[in-house]
Amino acid sequence: MAERFIARVSDSAALMTRADELRKSGKVGDAIPLYLEALSDPPQAALCLKLARSYEELGNISEACRWALAVVDAEDDFTSWQAAARLVQRFPLEARPKQRIAKVALLGSYTTTQLGQMLSLAASRRGIRIEVQESQYGQYEQDIIDPNSRLYAFDPDFVVLAVHEGDLRLPEYSSAPQESIGVEVARWTALWRTVRERSRARVVQHNFAVPCDVPAGHLAARLPGSRYMMAQAVNARLGEEAGSAVSIVDCDRLSSFVGKARWFDPRFWHLAKQAVALEVVPMLARHTAAVIGADLGLSRKCLVLDLDNTLWGGVIAEDGLAGIKLGDGVDGEAFVAFQEYILKLKQKGVILAVCSKNNHGDAMLPFEKHPEMRLKRDDFAVFVANWEPKPQNIRRIAQELGIGMDALVFVDDNPVEREAMRQFAPEVEVVPIPEDPSYYLRALSQCLSFETSSYTQEDAARAEQYRARAKIRELESAAGSIEEFYQSLHMQAIVAPFDAVNLPRIAQLIGKTNQFNLTTKRHGIPQLESFVKDPRCIHLYLRLRDRFADHGLVALIIALQEGTVLDIDTWLMSCRVIGRTVEATIMEQVCRRAQELGCTSLRGTYIPSEKNAMAEEAYAKVGFDLAGRVDGQVTWTYDLLAKGPIVNRFVETVDAWEVKDGGA
């Protein structure tokens, strides 16, 4: 995509040649600054590789690894990806960034070796270290059906069904299309079910890229019995059947996006049974990795936007209200379309923030006065307009929202700001925005970090909740004592055992909560289902609302009875309700149920992780006593007999939300 690249092409070639010569003569250290100077935005894949190799020669493996992974952001260039994948494989594990680990079984109906290698690279870029097991060529059904197959011995976290349209068992024409479609859909859903029954793996299904070589021509589009229409129907039906239990990679959309004539290269199919052209394998790998990332709860949460030349054309402080481009003309319309797309992201649960170099008053002007603004001030949870460096401001935004820097995506038309962000806030994902505003929307739509695994009510309400949080911060500073502040929130909670309706959200929370998570055990849905069946298990979730917002399902606990002791296996809470005394409310209910089981004490464990330092004192704060420390693990105990149940008077526990007047 040529329009994605920014200038400097001519001198960058000269710089690269000069750097290559230096490297050849052994002066690697001198070559690196020249390579860096030759970088464009997004970076050239070949250059990323050169940097990776140069740093490797210097023995700086962590930088080498960083640049090898940067190839993923650069271009979907097969040759560079292959080289980068091999480089990363070669680096010792300790040199790679901290990563989640996942075992992926790749079950294909075509040659998937290249996809497997590139999936590892793309996943690595997303912070997931995957171990891939490839099925024998075309053996996906046998592997799933045979209970003693390598698949089950591998014990994967994910089963990726990388299959192609040629594998659909559909005739070229069916006189009973509904029946033909039904039989084929049932074949796939039976495979999903078998995987779920026999393993803890989550199924990721590639749907079917429908080819465009259609013998019946345009007639096929109105013949429900044509293979062309039936294949599309199978895709639609599989989507319905998948629900929240199976993930889908929408290959039909991807192939349409790049063009079917590129996606299908018959030469490689005839030669090597490659059903997906090699040139698009990197893209397929990126998207599959993004879906796996979303299933692991690694989606980013907040979109941070610049204003001038990003949300409108021109500079508001100089051009004034009447001078900025918005609504009229090609660019004006493009900015409106971009704003409307951002609004749709917000509606699906992405939090919005502003980070602009402007006087606050100037920055607010279009929001207050411009009739063509689609985004309103209230759409943003945080609004920062000042003259501080952006990496500094973005830290502030993350803090105010109570989320990590690795949950942010940054959009700015200015390449200098983007570069500053990459250097000084490397955890933030930077979207490479092209020069032409007409292509902003596409650049953002190709950012895969907002992929989510399920769409829950919590997702839809999230933006509202974060805005409410920011309001609460204001209130916090205004209220007198902290007790008065808690009272003023009118907090109510529903605490109830896990049930089928809430299980997807519970699994999502377990997958992605890092900070207030005492043991960081990532139980999957099958494990949760077995907890629910166990009579010795106490499992509770908590929903919270206050006078500003319904915060949804934000905390949960899982504990197992061991004689008279109740041992807490999992206790976690979403960061957005920290500092609200919710901890004591869920413990209050745990105490009551423990008493009913005949327990006389509770035992809690804190297992330190990279990110959960904030929860270190959680048990102390609700009244537990320190019981011991072993290898960094801390054990806490609560004497239920002597102390009685924990009580929290700031949150009212209710069975259901009552209708209240004058809420927000």
Place this chain on the structure above:
Amino acid sequence: MEVHEQLEALFRDVFDDENLALSDETTARDIPKWDSLAHINLMFSIEQAFGVRFKGNELAEMKNIGELKQFLVSKGRG
């Protein structure tokens, strides 16, 4: 760059071997990593790097360097 040097650089990338040297007589048998899978990757990489397109049967049969160079020269890429 000469087509020979360009090819050599590409082979070094594809086979991840900085010291790999090519002659016109080099064939798939001379490079241990040049198996059927590597062959597919190699041919595709050559297409991308030189902006050429092999016919299906050429993809399958192009297994020595002299032939490859001839092909590239005939396409005006040498």
